[in-house]
Amino acid sequence: MDQRYEKYAKLLIDVGINVQQGQTLVIRCPVEKAWFARMLVSEAYKAGAREVVMRWGDQEISRQRYLHAADEIFDTFRPWEADMLNTLAREGAAFLSIISSDPDGMKGVDHARMTREDRVFGPAVAEYREAQMADKIQWCIAALPEENWARKMFPHVSGEVAMEKLTEAIFSTMRITADNDPAEAWRRHNENFSARTAKLNGLNLKSLRYTNSLGTDLTIELPDGHYWEGGSSRSPRGVVFFPNMPTEEIFTAPKRDGVNGRVVSTKPFAVGGEIIDKFAFTFENGKIVKIETADPKHRKLLEDEISVDQGACRLGEVALVPYDSPISNMDALFYDTLFDENASCHLAFGASYPTIKGGADMTEAERAAAGLNQSITHEDFMVGSADLNITGVTHDGREIPVFVNGNFAF
Ligand code: ZN
Numbered sequence: 001m002d003q004r005y006e007k008y009a010k011l012l013i014d015v016g017i018n019v020q021q022g023q024t025l026v027i028r029c030p031v032e033k034a035w036f037a038r039m040l041v042s043e044a045y046k047a048g049a050r051e052v053v054m055r056w057g058d059q060e061i062s063r064q065r066y067l068h069a070a071d072e073i074f075d076t077f078r079p080w081e082a083d084m085l086n087t088l089a090r091e092g093a094a095f096l097s098i099i100s101s102d103p104d105g106m107k108g109v110d111h112a113r114m115t116r117e118d119r120v121f122g123p124a125v126a127e128y129r130e131a132q133m134a135d136k137i138q139w140c141i142a143a144l145p146e147e148n149w150a151r152k153m154f155p156h157v158s159g160e161v162a163m164e165k166l167t168e169a170i171f172s173t174m175r176i177t178a179d180n181d182p183a184e185a186w187r188r189h190n191e192n193f194s195a196r197t198a199k200l201n202g203l204n205l206k207s208l209r210y211t212n213s214l215g216t217d218l219t220i221e222l223p224d225g226h227y228w229e230g231g232s233s234r235s236p237r238g239v240v241f242f243p244n245m246p247t248e249e250i251f252t253a254p255k256r257d258g259v260n261g262r263v264v265s266t267k268p269f270a271v272g273g274e275i276i277d278k279f280a281f282t283f284e285n286g287k288i289v290k291i292e293t294a295d296p297k298h299r300k301l302l303e304d305e306i307s308v309d310q311g312a313c314r315l316g317e318v319a320l321v322p323y324d325s326p327i328s329n330m331d332a333l334f335y336d337t338l339f340d341e342n343a344s345c346h347l348a349f350g351a352s353y354p355t356i357k358g359g360a361d362m363t364e365a366e367r368a369a370a371g372l373n374q375s376i377t378h379e380d381f382m383v384g385s386a387d388l389n390i391t392g393v394t395h396d397g398r399e400i401p402v403f404v405n406g407n408f409a410f
Pocket residue numbers: 249251317319341346380
């Protein structure tokens with residue numbers, strides 16, 4: 001067994017989720033990776049966890065359910081399933097998710113069934129979701145290599161070599177080597193975020209204008225009191241954790257009705273088992289009013305995605321990632337948001353994180369009044385390119401370069 005997995009498990013427990021003495025930890029993990037889940041559980045109890053609650057997943061079984069289960073089940077939910085997540089969140093549990101799946105594993109399933117299920121389950125787990133979005137609970141998402149995923153990423157080599165390449169890529173992005181202290185590497189990594197968020201927060205920008213040669217010309221207004229965040233988060237109890245590992249982005253929330261213009265995607269977008277290579281959204285007063293895709297079937301998929309609820313057709317996240325980021329420099333497409341979002345400037349349609357002053361403690365109505373978008377969905381899509389320029393405009397009309405040719409101007 002690769003020794004690095006032990007370091008990885010310890011890193012996720014001590015730094016990623018940072019489970020506290022006496023705290024309940026919920027781990028979501030694919031059944032095939034039970035060997036790794038056991039390592040996590042062992043580290044969690046060593047760190048003083050009160051109890052580890054497992055939530056097993058299996059992509060093939062999920063696929064069969066979406067394909068063959070009775071149609072009416074996708075419009076209902078069992079209250080106890082939602083209650084379990086809501087109760088654990090209320091009790092202050094931490095939530096660690098391990099992803100490791102085939103990007104094409106849901107191919108052929110009826111996407112509408114997934115959307116219908118989201119529509120009933122999303123509102124039912126609102127308490128849990130809200131606690132997570134506002135960082136009121138510790139949460140962390142990380143990944144393990146998977147064979148079909150590796151083959152998809154590296155189709156021109158044998159399955160075994162592909163798996164080795166994906167494994168190396170994951171350890172490299174997780175800053176784990178055979179002889180380093182990954183916790184120390186993450187501490188240093190985290191310091192780099194602070195400098196840039198401080199600079200952007202000091203500028204207190206009114207809006208950002210994105211332009212590139214692909215036809216992106218988009219203006220995004222930022223709400224009053226917004227702040228930029230990146231790297232680690234802090235729960236109200238003062239516990240520092242990393243919501244995403246890896247992470248290379250700094251992000252804030254856009255003003256829900258302040259987005260205008262056209263943006264062209266720069267990396268494939270996975271939805272309902274399909275991969276959409278390229279698309280463009282046109283916005284008017286915050287709302288997506290036009291979707292362009294090469295394939296009409298793909299346009300329909302995106303239309304479904306942005307009509308899950310009222311807020312799904314508006315932006316909820318503005319994230320900056322240099323074109324020269326380590327993940328971008330790997331020049332590999334992961335077909336997974338956790339990695340690909342860290343290789344490119346991105347936006348998300350759907351819910352925003354409450355990154356405005358006092359946002360975490362605001363009611364839904366107060367957040368809406370402050371200009372934040374709300375939705376049961378949150379989907380990142382990539383818009384960064386080598387020639388992307390982003391110009392910030394201050395409240396007194398000064399123009400400040402934020403990104404020049406794909407990278408930070410400062
Ligand atoms: Zn992001």
